[in-house]
Amino acid sequence: MAVGLRHFTARAGNGVGEPILDTDNGEELVHVQPSVSVAVGNRVPESPGTLYITNRQVIWLSELDREKGYAVGFLSLSLHAVSRDPEAYPSPCIYTQIETEADEVEDESEDSDSECSEVLDLSKIREMRFIPSDANQCVYDSVFPSTMDTLFQVFCECAELNPEPIEEGEEEGHNWIFSADQLEDEAGAGDDVEWHFSQNPTNTIGHSNGHHDLASSVLELQINDQRFDDAEEMEQDTDTGHHHQSQQ
Amino acid sequence: MTYLFFSYFKDLVGREVTVELKNDLAIRGTLHSVDQYLNIKLENTRVVDQDKYPHMLSVRNCFIRGSVVRYVQLPPDGVDIELLHDATRREARGG
């Protein structure tokens, strides 16, 4: 699950040095880019800092304020792009979109509030820009692109190192289940998945044209699992007649 | 991700596509590359709904994480229906 943008303050050397990485779990530093500002959401850019790109996440640490730093995992970076159009943003930058928890639950709250208020709610931040300071100084496109292109390339390479976590069993092909016994076994072995059966005689499908009279009651298996947590849209289902009306 | 769509998108490199994201952003651009997770790189991109995302107006290069993609609008002449049917049947048997 995406966790979005978060504060990052773990610095080595009594809190003044490089970010402390999760090296035990294979996190490695891939690229360091000094003199980069970040603009979080619609806010004005922070004073410059250093960008650390690891094989897991992007970390930015402020130079002035040792307590200030942000991190976002590649799993939460929906897209990144090279933005050079002054109409789009005054400074050339790496533009990123961040997937937040809010995206997955509800989409109602608008960012503007959180971004304007004093207290910055990082969990609602959906955009971030990385602005290399040499980008502003350099007029000539021929010199400047290297930093931006390098950053873009590093972002791409690291993003590709972070595919969606594979759900258990996904790569074994599909564990189709052909009998209820098998399902009970599955349920027994299941970890966080709750299985509910409900024989639902009202749920008849394929009964209408009379070509045959195959049994058409449908047994339902419901998975109570956050992966399928879309309760708010499922409520809509009761209104549409195309498919099943489920009973719990 | 399966080979079928990976190889299909590889053949589309260089063509114009519109990638629609789950956050409703739609980005049109030239397909630069695709990987096995269907991460998509576009070039010369532009945002379709510019009113909604004015600041995305134009970016030269854009990397889109495969998992945030909802749809990709394909160029009509970039779809060989017979080929797709065959590949799908082959994959269905193999899989």
Add this chain to the structure above:
Amino acid sequence: MTVKSGARVLPDVFGRFLTLSRIVALKILLKPLVYSLCTKGRTGMATEEDSAVKEPLDLIRLSLDERIYVKLRSDRELRGKLHAYDQHLNMILGDVEEIVTTVEIDDETYEEIVRTTRRTVPFLFVRGDGVILVSPPLRTA
């Protein structure tokens, strides 16, 4: 209703139960046409290998080149001709009609205002992780 979208178990022609994968949150509505195809496959009326149905995805294979109905997350529905799919339910559809349903609450009356937006797309790749349901074409209603 407290449905988390879940897999659905379908009786096949032998009265066993087929369930869809735990991973792909998919529900198939079996339609008479597909039933008859299944039956033919089993009884030898149609001996073609392709008509054998062993698992739910086979039912989708039988819909290749047919118009299907797809329900997606975020209240989206698609109708289109199925040209390709894989086991994740990634698909390529042709002559696609998309219907997006949005519900707004009227500020004054608190009534729900349901809006549907329609559009057509010549060819569309659909990523399978947004798919809730795939169904052969609706022939009734």
